[in-house]
Amino acid sequence: MGMDLQLAGTHVLVTGASKGIGLAIVGAFRAEGASVIASARRSTPELEATGATFVAADLAGADGPRRLVEAALSIAPRIDVLVNNAGGGELADGILEDPFNGGPDAWAGAFALNLGAAVETTRAALPALVEAGGAVVNISSDSARRPWTTPLPYSAAKAALNAFSRALAERVAASGVRVNVVSPSATRTPMLVGEDGYGAKVATSMGVDLDTFVTSMPKQNGMLTDTLIDPAEIARAVLLLASPAMPSAIGANWAVDAGATKFA
Numbered sequence: 001m002g003m004d005l006q007l008a009g010t011h012v013l014v015t016g017a018s019k020g021i022g023l024a025i026v027g028a029f030r031a032e033g034a035s036v037i038a039s040a041r042r043s044t045p046e047l048e049a050t051g052a053t054f055v056a057a058d059l060a061g062a063d064g065p066r067r068l069v070e071a072a073l074s075i076a077p078r079i080d081v082l083v084n085n086a087g088g089g090e091l092a093d094g095i096l097e098d099p100f101n102g103g104p105d106a107w108a109g110a111f112a113l114n115l116g117a118a119v120e121t122t123r124a125a126l127p128a129l130v131e132a133g134g135a136v137v138n139i140s141s142d143s144a145r146r147p148w149t150t151p152l153p154y155s156a157a158k159a160a161l162n163a164f165s166r167a168l169a170e171r172v173a174a175s176g177v178r179v180n181v182v183s184p185s186a187t188r189t190p191m192l193v194g195e196d197g198y199g200a201k202v203a204t205s206m207g208v209d210l211d212t213f214v215t216s217m218p219k220q221n222g223m224l225t226d227t228l229i230d231p232a233e234i235a236r237a238v239l240l241l242a243s244p245a246m247p248s249a250i251g252a253n254w255a256v257d258a259g260a261t262k263f264a
Contacts, residue, residue, distance in 0.1 A: 005243040008033030011076045011132075012242070015059060015068070015121060016086035017052070018044045020189030021139060024231035025083055025238050026052050032239065034081075037072045059086045059117035060109070069124035079128040081242045084118035085139040087158075088191055091151060091201045099152035110153035115160045126172070133176035135242045138165045139234070142185040142221075142257040149221060158183075162253060169251035178250045180241040185257030186217050188228040224259035 012029045016022040017038035026038045027050050036052040043054045053075055057068040072079060089110050092102025118138050129136065140158045147155035162181055169179035186192060192199040193214050203213035218226055237254050240246055255261050 004245065005032055005239055006245050007081075007239065007243060010034045010080040011078050012036045012081040012083065013039070013069070013072050013079050013125065014052075014083040014085060015039045015057070015117065016084075016088075016139075017054075018042060018047050020191060021184065021187060021231045021234050022083075022085040023047055023050075024235040025085060026050050028232070028235035028239050029081075029242075035076060037075060039068050039072075040086075059121060060112040065117060065120035066124045068121065069128070072125075073128060078132045079125050080132045080134045082122060082125050082129060082134070082136045083139070083238060083242070084121055084136065086117045086121075087114045087139065087141075088198065089113045089154065091198055095151045095153070096202065096205055102153075107153045110151070111157045111160070114154060114157035115164065118161055119164060122168070126177070129177045130172070130175045134178075135244075136165075136168075136177065136179045137238050137241050138179070138181045139238075140165075140181050140183045140253070142183050142255060142260050144183065145261050145263075146222075166251050166253070173250050178241075178247070180249055180251065181253040182234055182237045182241065183253055183255050183257065183261075184229055184234050185223055185255075185260040186221050186228050187231055187234060189231060192217075192228070218258065222260045222262060223257065229256060229258060 012034045014026050017026050018040035026036050029036050030050050038052040039055045039057045055071045058064045092106040094101035140161050143150040143155040144158035144162050165179050165181045191197045200210050203210045233256055237256050241249050
């Protein structure tokens with residue numbers, strides 16, 4: 001007998017949903033019978049195939065999060081779960097060698113997408129989440145705990161996201177809203193393994209080909225496996241944290257990192 005996550009019929013909003021981890025999260029909620037509104041700058045055929053309702057949004061813009069939530073609530077009557085997955089961003093030239101390369105714009109852009117988007121989307125959705133007694137799951141990164149492993153603007157923004165999430169969990173729990181975090185390590189996404197993604201740019205800066213970089217990444221990251229993480233694993237963790245069947249999961253930060261984080 002399978003576990004009933006009590007997600008059938010719920011209304012879920014997922015950002016950064018067009019590919020990779022976000023796409024896996026959308027598919028997982030749909031498989032549980034949830035109604036999903038999926039947001040990204042652009043849709044993809046893979047996202048369309050899930051049957052989710054797509055809403056285009058640029059969450060790094062000042063009004064993007066508010067407009068997204070307004071659009072979601074005009075489509076569905078409630079928001080039971082918000083998954084803030086939008087993140088990543090551009091890799092400024094030379095920023096791996098010197099965190100100040102790229103100037104203020106590199107830092108502002110990283111914080112706008114990896115922190116600000118989650119803060120402002122949550123701000124806009126919070127009244128609906130309180131009404132529903134819902135849940136927020138923020139997708140962070142193991143680099144927040146190991147900031148030397150990725151460009152510093154990105155890892156610093158994810159560390160700030162962790163702090164925001166933990167503090168917000170304290171403040172809104174009495175209103176019936178649960179806030180949690182999932183922190184993946186290197187995951188097999190287009191951003192990491194695609195020919196024009198972040199991984200390709202890092203490989204070029206290191207003077208190696210993309211296949212060599214991807215193959216070596218688990219060991220270089222301290223992961224105790226020989227493979228990148230499947231996005232479906234991240235999605236399963238999100239389902240559990242979002243589930244009403246886990247009412248005591250509050251303020252948690254679940255590492256799905258193949259043992260890359262080396263402290264208790």
